[in-house]
Amino acid sequence: MASDNKKVLKNRLRVKLKSYDVGTIDQSAQRxxxxxxxxxxKISGPIALPTRVEIFSYQRSPSNDKRSFEQFERRTHSRIxxxxxxxxxxxxxxxxxKLSIGVHILIKS
Numbered sequence: 001m002a003s004d005n006k007k008v009l010k011n012r013l014r015v016k017l018k019s020y021d022v023g024t025i026d027q028s029a030q031r032x033x034x035x036x037x038x039x040x041x042k043i044s045g046p047i048a049l050p051t052r053v054e055i056f057s058y059q060r061s062p063s064n065d066k067r068s069f070e071q072f073e074r075r076t077h078s079r080i081x082x083x084x085x086x087x088x089x090x091x092x093x094x095x096x097x098k099l100s101i102g103v104h105i106l107i108k109s
Contacts, residue, residue, distance in 0.1 A: 012085075012086075013082070013086050013094075013108070013109055014080065014081075014082055014107070015082075016107075017029060017078065017103055018104040019100075020075065031099065032094065035093045035094060036081075036090055039089040039090040040089070040090070042084040043081065044082035045079070046079040047081075048078070049078035051078075053075050054074045054075075057069045058070050058072075094107065
């Protein structure tokens with residue numbers, strides 16, 4: 001039974017997407033899903049991971065008012081897509097896929 005679980009885990013690709021813009025990451029996820037379905041692979045996802053929020057505070061002026069700060073925030077959106085039973089065509093099309101600028105993709109087996 002343990003060998004069956006290992007066999008299933010080996011025949012899977014995990015695609016991780018990260019972006020600062022939620023629209024581009026959803027569009028890229030949809031393109032990956034379309035490629036996988038077209039080549040005959042099964043899909044699990046996309047799963048939205050929690051958004052990472054980073055807040056930066058800077059003084060507006062270095063010498064005048066020490067209580068005046070300006071705040072900026074950066075939100076990083078993440079998605080995970082599992083491609084179950086990928087074919088050779090799935091892998092080759094994913095490697096040639098052109099995604100939007102600003103989307104970081106990581107593919108693990």
